[in-house]
Each structure stands twice: as C-alpha cells, then as structure tokens.
Amino acid sequence: MAFPAAFIDELIVRNPIEDVVSQYVELKRKGGRLFGLCPFHGEKTASFSVSPDAQLYYCFGCHKGGGVINFIMDIEGLSYPDAVRFLANRAGLEVPEDEAYRSQYKLQERLWALCRDAARYYRRQLFSPEGKQAVEYIVGRGLSRQTVTNFGLGFAPPGWSGLLDAMKEMGYSVDELMAAGLALRSQKSGGAYDRFRNRLMFPIIDIRGNVIGFGGRVMDDSTPKYLNSPESIIFNKRKNLFAMNVAKKSKLGYIILTEGYMDAIALHQYGFDSAVASLGTALTEEHANLLSKYTEQIVLTYDSDEAGQNATRRAVPILEKAGLKVKILRMEGAKDPDEFLKKFGADRFRLLLERSENHAEYQLQTLERRYDLSLDEQRVAFLSEAAQMIAGLPSAIEREVYGARAAQSAGITPEAMKIEVNKAYRRRLSREKKAREREAMAPAAHAQPESRSIRYSNLRSAMAEEGLLRMILREPALLDQTGDLAPEDFSSPLLGRTYAALRERSREGLQVSLAALGESFTAEELAHLTQMSQKKNELVSEDAFRDYLGIILDESARSGVRTDQDLLALRDRLKQKKGYGG
Ligand SMILES: [Zn+2]
Secondary structure, eight states: OOOOHHHHHHHHHHSOHHHHHHTTSOOEEETTEEEEOOSSSOOSSOOEEEETTTTEEEETTTOOEEOHHHHHHHHHTOOHHHHHHHHHHHHTOOOOOOHHHHHHHHHHHHHHHHHHHHHHHHHHHHTSGGGHHHHHHHHHTTOOHHHHHHTTOEEEOSSSSHHHHHHHHTTOOHHHHHHTTSEEEOTTTOOEEESOOSEEEEEEEOTTSOEEEEEEEESSSOSOSEEEOOOOSSOOTTTOOBTHHHHTTOSSSSEEEESSHHHHHHHHHTTOTTEEEOOSSOOOHHHHHHHHTTOSEEEEOOOSSHHHHHHHHHHHHHHHHTTOEEEEOOOSSOSSHHHHHHHHHHHHHHHHHHHOEEHHHHHHHHHHHHSOTTSHHHHHHHHHHHHHHHHTOSSHHHHHHHHHHHHHHHTOOHHHHHHHHHHHHHHHHHHHHHHHHHHHHSGGGGGSOSSTTOOOSOHHHHHHHHHHHHHHHHOGGGGGGSTTOOGGGOSSHHHHHHHHHHHHHHHTTOOOOGGGOOTTSOHHHHHHHHHHHHHOOOOOOHHHHHHHHHHHHHHHHHTTSSOHHHHHHHHHHHHHOOOSOO
16 A cells, blocks of 8 residues: 555654654764664664754665664564554554555454463463363473463363364454464364364564464474464564563573574573574574664574584574674583573573683584594694684684684694684785775776665666766755656666656655655665765766766667667757756
C-alpha cells in the first residue's frame, strides 16, 4: 500500500530525525551535523552522522543510511508500514490506513494475543495433575522454579485437541490457530489437531515482548527431540533469537551465543543472563545485526562435537562482518554449556569465559591441528602458514604474542619466528602499497557504490548523474533547468528512478528530499543515495550543473537512448537558459 505522500511529509516534519535518533544514540554536534556511536555496528569512535538540514542519517562505518522512517525500520526491526505507524504514534498523528494493511496488522495483533493466551494455557497445564511428569522432568534437568517462571515454561498435554478446545472457547478460530502454527489439519479427515503434544513448552518472545512462537521438547524418546513453531507472519527464525528479550537488558557487557535453548536457559539460571540461542537455524546475518545493536562482544559456546565446531567456523565471519568481536569458548570435559555448568558450576564457567580465546588464537589452534608437528616437513609448512596468518594481525604486540605461541608449538625460538612473521608482514605491506598505487592510477574503480548489489555500468555518466542529483537536492529550483532530461537518459537505473521521484515530488509541490522517498526504494538503495548526497560538498553553480547535464546527455546519446538531433535541440535550449544565479 502506499500512504498518501502529504501524510508522509507531515510525519517526517513531526518527527525531526535528530530527536528520534537521540532516543537511541547520544549525539554530539560537530559543524552542521551530529555524530554518535553507530547503533548498527559495534564501534568506539563515532562514525554515525545525522544531518538535521537534510533530515538524513548515514554511518561511515557500516554504510547504513536514510531518513527517519528507515532509521526506525532498522533499529526497531519493523516493516515500512509498521515504522510509519510507530512514528505516527510517537507524534500523535492519525494514520490513513487502507483496508488490506489494516487487516494484516489486525491479524498480527490477533496472533500475538493468541500465542500469549496459548503460553498461559501451557503454563496452567504444567501445574495441573497432567503435568506431573513434565514437572519431574524439569526437576531432573535441574531447572529452578525461578527459571520456570522467568522463561514462562509450560506443558502441552498428550491429547490431540487440548489447546484447540481451550483457544476456541476463548474465541479464536481454527484458521487463526493454523496461522500461528499451533494447529495442523489432518489430510484424511480434514479435522484440526494440536501441533504440540506431550512436550515441555518454551515460549519464544521477540525483543518487543510479544510471544511469537514456541519450542517444544519431548520428555520421552520420541522424535523429533525439539520441535519449533513454523515460520508465520509473526515468527521469522532468521530474525529472532531465543532469550534476546532478556539478554538485551544484561549488564555483563557481552552476549553468549549457544546452540540450543536448554543451554541458554541453564546459563541464565547460573547468572549468565546474556545467553541467547538461535532457533533451529544456522546463524544468519540478520541475527548478527540484531546482536550488534546490543553488544560489541560475542562469546560463542557451540557444542564441542564436530557439528558444533563447523557451526563456529561458519558463525565467526558473519559476526565479524557485523562489526562484532568474537571470542570462542572451548569446553573440556563437557559437550555443551548445560552439561558443563552442572558438572563444574558457575565459577569454573566464569574462568572459562575469562580465558576464552579470541579469534587469532582459535585460528592458530585450528592450524596446529591440521599438521603433525612431530615431522620436520610439516612443522615448516605449519610455521610458514602461521607466519602468513599472524602477519595479518593489526597490532605489533599481537604479532609478537601469537608469533611466540606458534614458535612454542613448533619447538623453534621466538626470535626465529619473529623474523618469519616480519618477512610476511613486509611482503604484505608492499602488496597493499602497490594495490593503492594501481587504484590511484584508475580512480574510477573507487566510485562504485559501497553496496555490492548496486553497480554503475557507465562510471563517467554515473558520476555526473550523482553530481546532478546532489545539486538538485541542495537547490530544487534547478529541476526547472533540466529541459526534458528523462529518467531513461541516466545510465544508472537507480539514479534515474531517484531523478524521476524527485521531479514528481517537485511537480506535486512536495518537499524535494531523499528523506521522503519511501517504499519504492530498498534500504540499501536509500543508504547509497544518502551517502551519494553527502559525498561531496561542491558549490551549487549553473555552470557545474550544465556540465553534469552535458555529460549525461552525451553518454545517453552514445548509448543510443537519444538521437543526435534530439541532443542538438537539447543543447540549444540549454544554451538559451541562462540566468540561474551560478
Ligand atoms: Zn554503522
């Protein structure tokens, strides 16, 4: 759906970006802009900027950017329409809803209510006579009463329609139960029945406190051992982490990532209230981005078996890409944190946490395991590969420390290893210098957008297109000087669409700004446009504007969009139009 443009404009005016962002980020003024620590990636120096004039934000670190609506979408994890509703609510504006969205949102709210009521139902069953076996299981697993309360644990009775009957009585329909993933339909009879039966139930709660699904664990040997709610309009496994609603408030300063919710719950019970678990999926980029909003430091505590170690190897680059620092906790004498805590207690685990390895150590140990260091030939190969890896570490101290460690493992002197590392380091420096020189010779390659999904096919034209749009954004009156420059003349479809949208807004008497471009641009596109609009601070002049226009038309003609005659006519008209105060 589209909200009326005038409403969106009003929404933006009533929610000044600097006010909205200030509720999440501490901002300090520097010149015409405000700076703060980016809420979307871990950082120590402020590279997140807000421009009150343009009503835009942009992070020079992770390249997120856009207007106030995008900011709310990102930080609250909301869809475009929900972000609009959020801001309307904040400013006390009434949202002009259309019917389709109103019913979609109503369904969402209805399913949240259903899941909350289902959680209460399961909880009542746990403490009913039927739940006796489940309570015994909980006691057997060593979970305290407090933990059961904190996580809202419950019990799904063994019958086929316990939940169905109870929820129908409360006024929910079978369709709603199916939409929430709580009921299934029999292929034979067409009748509905409960998805979760005879299971210990763990409500899955999103960061805003809504129950969005359940995990159910069997109490006997039947399979599957763990059963999760399927994806639904309220439950997205790629975006949610179990216990994140609790962990986000933790004061520990790091978040512990575990493989299963029993591990997360055990950690909470032993005082590590920042443990979270993914929900039957491998760690995703969305998970990493969510985590980076609340911490800079992740401790990975995946199982010590091979599957767990593979998962660790996959997770590290995803987390690091989101700007997170990663430590890997290696457990000995237990396969997972749950077992470790029961065997050795919280103090030993705390010790493990303090000693947990950073990534360099992990890489080094992985490398060590690949070689048989009792054989000379393999030792040489190990040392050479270790030197390469260590040479890539940013600080001299780290290079020295890990160099010495590798030397010790291979039984050589630290001095000999230092020479190897320094050689590898110098080779690397000279490689990088050459790469920089190559780039300086051909600067155009730099001009490609940060986002890999946006590519300029004609850099000469694209740079002019960017320049033209930058000037229009600063001086919308220039739109009168573009003659009949068409969006098709742009070599970059994205910049062409932007030009079309801005021109359309100007014709309708709306504000010409990127902040109000909404749904038809993806978050990535808007971030790129924001960066583009702030890239250069050149003076707005009619001369420069005409130069840009000329290049775009030239390149357009060259690519066959315009005929030469078109071009001549346009050029003539441009020459006649002077007088803009350049
Ligand atoms: Zn950032």
